[in-house]
Amino acid sequence: xxxxxxxxxxxxxxxxxxxxxxxxxxxxxxxxxxxxxxxxxxxxxxxxxxxxxxxxxxxxxxxxxxxxxxxxxxxxxxxxxxxxxxxxxxxxxxxxxxxxxxxxxxxxxxxxxxxxxxxxxxxxxxxxxxxxxxxxxxxxxxxxxxxxxxxxxxxxxxxxxxxxxxxxxxxxxxxxxxxxxxxxxxxxxxxxxxxxxxxxxxxxxxxxxxxxxxxxxxxxxxxxxxxxxxxxxxxxxxxxxxxxxxxxxxxxxxxxxxxxxxxxxxxxxxxxxxxxxxxxxxxxxxxxxxxxxxxxxxxxxxxxxxxxxxxxxxxxxxxxxxxxxxxxxxxxxxxxxxxxxxxxxxxxxxxxxxxxxxxxxxxxxxxxxxxxxxxxxxxxxxxxxxxxxxxxxxxxxxxxxxxxxxxxxxxxxxxxxxxxxxxxxxxx
Amino acid sequence: xxxxxxxxxxxxxxxxxxxxxxxxxxxxxxxxxxxxxxxxxxxxxxxxxxxxxxxxxxxxxxxxxxxxxxxxxxxxxxxxxxxxxxxxxxxxxxxxxxxxxxxxxxxxxxxxxxxxxxxxxxxxxxxxxxxxxxxxxxxxxxxxxxxxxxxxxxxxxxxxxxxxxxxxxxxxxxxxxxxxxxxxxxxxxxxxxxxxxxxxxxxxxxxxxxxxxxxxxxxxxxxxxxxxxxxxxxxxxxxxxxxxxxxxxxxxxxxxxxxxxxxxxxxxxxxxxxxxxxxxxxxxxxxxxxxxxxx
Ligand SMILES: Nc1ncnc2c1ncn2[C@@H]1O[C@H](COP(=O)(O)OP(=O)(O)OP(=O)(O)O)[C@@H](O)[C@H]1O
Ligand SMILES: [Mg+2]
Numbered sequence: 001x002x003x004x005x006x007x008x009x010x011x012x013x014x015x016x017x018x019x020x021x022x023x024x025x026x027x028x029x030x031x032x033x034x035x036x037x038x039x040x041x042x043x044x045x046x047x048x049x050x051x052x053x054x055x056x057x058x059x060x061x062x063x064x065x066x067x068x069x070x071x072x073x074x075x076x077x078x079x080x081x082x083x084x085x086x087x088x089x090x091x092x093x094x095x096x097x098x099x100x101x102x103x104x105x106x107x108x109x110x111x112x113x114x115x116x117x118x119x120x121x122x123x124x125x126x127x128x129x130x131x132x133x134x135x136x137x138x139x140x141x142x143x144x145x146x147x148x149x150x151x152x153x154x155x156x157x158x159x160x161x162x163x164x165x166x167x168x169x170x171x172x173x174x175x176x177x178x179x180x181x182x183x184x185x186x187x188x189x190x191x192x193x194x195x196x197x198x199x200x201x202x203x204x205x206x207x208x209x210x211x212x213x214x215x216x217x218x219x220x221x222x223x224x225x226x227x228x229x230x231x232x233x234x235x236x237x238x239x240x241x242x243x244x245x246x247x248x249x250x251x252x253x254x255x256x257x258x259x260x261x262x263x264x265x266x267x268x269x270x271x272x273x274x275x276x277x278x279x280x281x282x283x284x285x286x287x288x289x290x291x292x293x294x295x296x297x298x299x300x301x302x303x304x305x306x307x308x309x310x311x312x313x314x315x316x317x318x319x320x321x322x323x324x325x326x327x328x329x330x331x332x333x334x335x336x337x338x339x340x341x342x343x344x345x346x347x348x349x350x351x352x353x354x355x356x357x358x359x360x361x362x363x364x365x366x367x368x369x370x371x372x373x374x375x376x377x378x379x380x381x382x383x384x385x386x387x388x389x390x391x392x393x394x395x396x397x398x399x400x401x402x403x404x405x406x407x408x409x410x411x412x413x414x415x416x417x418x419x420x421x422x423x424x425x426x427x428x
Numbered sequence: 429x430x431x432x433x434x435x436x437x438x439x440x441x442x443x444x445x446x447x448x449x450x451x452x453x454x455x456x457x458x459x460x461x462x463x464x465x466x467x468x469x470x471x472x473x474x475x476x477x478x479x480x481x482x483x484x485x486x487x488x489x490x491x492x493x494x495x496x497x498x499x500x501x502x503x504x505x506x507x508x509x510x511x512x513x514x515x516x517x518x519x520x521x522x523x524x525x526x527x528x529x530x531x532x533x534x535x536x537x538x539x540x541x542x543x544x545x546x547x548x549x550x551x552x553x554x555x556x557x558x559x560x561x562x563x564x565x566x567x568x569x570x571x572x573x574x575x576x577x578x579x580x581x582x583x584x585x586x587x588x589x590x591x592x593x594x595x596x597x598x599x600x601x602x603x604x605x606x607x608x609x610x611x612x613x614x615x616x617x618x619x620x621x622x623x624x625x626x627x628x629x630x631x632x633x634x635x636x637x638x639x640x641x642x643x644x645x646x647x648x649x650x651x652x653x654x655x656x657x658x659x660x661x662x663x664x665x666x667x668x669x670x671x672x673x674x675x676x677x678x679x680x681x682x683x684x685x686x687x688x689x690x691x692x693x694x695x696x697x698x699x700x701x702x703x704x705x706x707x708x709x710x711x712x713x714x715x716x717x718x719x720x721x722x723x
Binding site: 314 | 522524527529552553554555556557559560561562564566567568569578579582583629632633636638
């Protein structure tokens with residue numbers, strides 16, 4: 001037997017095994033991806049199933065008589081008087097009027113709990129805007145109380161013993177009457193998307209936290225991207241190779257593994273206690289998150305710079321480009337997609353981070369929507385944490401809805417990153 | 429044009445068959461053990477002159493005491509077995525070795541009465557004057573136009589777009605690439621064939637208006653036709669530039685160069701007129717190499 005035919009025989013004999021190994025390898029990969037997709041869809045399904053109901057809110061129509069005796073007894077129409085008047089009393093009077101059969105104090109108190117406390121604010125706003133309304137009877141749609149909303153959404157079981165539910169039998173009867181009169185309606189929950197936090201779930205919104213997250217991320221991006229890229233460029237292209245740069249490199253890698261809460265403690269000690277920056281402000285949050293994301297960005301940027309072929313650098317240097325020109329015209333554009341990927345990973349981390357922000361006071365209960373990086377605010381993950389911690393049933397669905405908003409934020413950011421990368425890649 | 433190409437191809441294929449081509453007239457006299465440089469090291473009115481150049485890569489002593497003059501408007505070829513230090517020496521001439529960590533160059537390299545191997549010299553203008561073309565074509569991943577325009581732009585050679593366009597066109601013409609790319613100047617330079625890319629790299633170098641062009645095996649990745657074109661090009665460029673070319677092909681050295689330097693394990697063994705080196709080498713090592721007994 002010649003040597004040639006023997007090799008081919010051996011190869012043929014082993015082919016079956018090789019093919020089997022290859023098929024198995026492919027199956028492992030497929031199984032891994034399938035598993036990942038299953039978990040991801042489970043996560044999405046459970047969040048969406050829990051949270052989609054938060055996007056609707058029940059409203060009730062009430063006809064309020066803006067009683068001049070209550071609102072403005074002296075009839076001067078002064079803003080100071082109007083803004084401090086007892087609008088809650090108006091709403092209560094209206095409710096009593098709608099259900100004249102309710103007599104006892106306890107029943108009345110239950111009756112008043114049908115509508116949200118937000119109703120009186122709404123009427124106050126209307127009156128302040130248009131004092132002509134005083135003395136008229138106006139019909140307004142106001143949010144119902146969160147417990148009633150839960151009842152209407154079916155989260156409270158009507159058949160369970162009365163003592164076990166927060167909505168009593170009488171309230172259910174009143175609500176049913178209102179429904180039969182078509183005075184209750186489900187509407188898109190604009191409050192959730194426009195308001196800040198509140199103790200009352202039906203008045204609580206995500207916008208304050210979203211704005212806080214936005215300002216925090218802007219500060220983080222503005223600081224960490226240029227600093228990270230500059231540090232990476234210096235370390236990779238200009239720094240001499242010596243003990244000192246080795247030391248810096250080791251430390252950067254260590255920083256990437258430091259628990260994020262440590263950065264929060266550092267921020268508290270340095271930015272707030274030493275520099276006296278405001279507590280709970282996105283500017284401090286941004287600074288802390290910058291510290292946290294810098295190692296990620298630096299490491300990714302250095303990897304991106306390393307992957308630029310040295311022949312490109314030589315080509316530029318060989319015709320007399322200065323190191324900086326070589327960098328700016330040729331190396332940076334080629335490394336940019338990799339740097340952007342690192343930045344996006346860092347920003348996504350920063351967006352989901354809550355622990356360090358707890359330390360610098362971004363966990364406070366803040367109703368006002370921040371107008372800038374110096375206003376007190378909270379951020380999405382902290383808001384989620386706060387709501388998840390609240391006992392009211394209505395906050396459960398709002399927690400899931402807030403998670404959806406956070407995911408939407410993330411998806412938008414990633415889509416933006418992909419677009420940016422495409423643009424840079426097209427310029428080869 | 430067609431016929432020129434054809435004849436070149438024939439010539440190359442011919443020589444490929446009849447190796448070795450070079451049969452020295454009479455046997456070399458200088459012993460293999462002797463490492464002092466023989467031949468005409470010095471020329472009148474040199475463009476660059478190197479004295480006692482030594483290069484170390486860390487512990488590795490890659491170039492030993494090289495003395496060599498490079499004449500004006502000449503093509504000097506550097507030949508020798510792989511790893512003998514041709515590239516290393518070439519890179520000394522425009523300080524490209526600076527970019528290599530741990531590489532130390534000592535000795536003196538004089539150009540226009542100035543010591544270019546001194547820390548005081550700014551390498552940026554030096555490299556604009558002594559530019560380099562590399563072994564592997566390395567166009568920038570940008571358009572053909574941008575590739576050529578980059579040098580003039582960073583050095584500020586053009587005052588406006590019209591001047592820049594002119595430099596780009598003449599450089600591409602000199603590199604013999606204009607007819608092939610004139611309709612696709614905005615297409616990526618990396619989309620050209622290997623030979624076209626190398627000519628693009630040459631055009632990019634010419635555009636800077638250097639006085640000396642260093643070429644490190646510019647044809648090693650190319651087919652015979654592209655090689656022939658680049659050799660023609662080198663011949664034309666000689667009137668304006670001084671060219672140092674490293675090559676593994678002795679035929680190429682014989683065709684394009686006026687002088688040849690033979691390196692062996694970090695020593696410059698022999699240097700002289702190309703015809704003399706190939707027909708009448710004085711050193712035994714040179715003879716071994718050109719007759720194919722070594723490397
Ligand atoms: N970057 C480097 N670091 C360390 N040693 C190097 C480096 N470049 C070259 N050398 C060493 O210097 C010596 C000369 O190398 P050089 O590249 O100059 O050879 P060459 O003559 O160009 O070879 P070839 O014909 O294969 O290109 C070799 O021994 C090589 O190992
Ligand atoms: Mg070489």
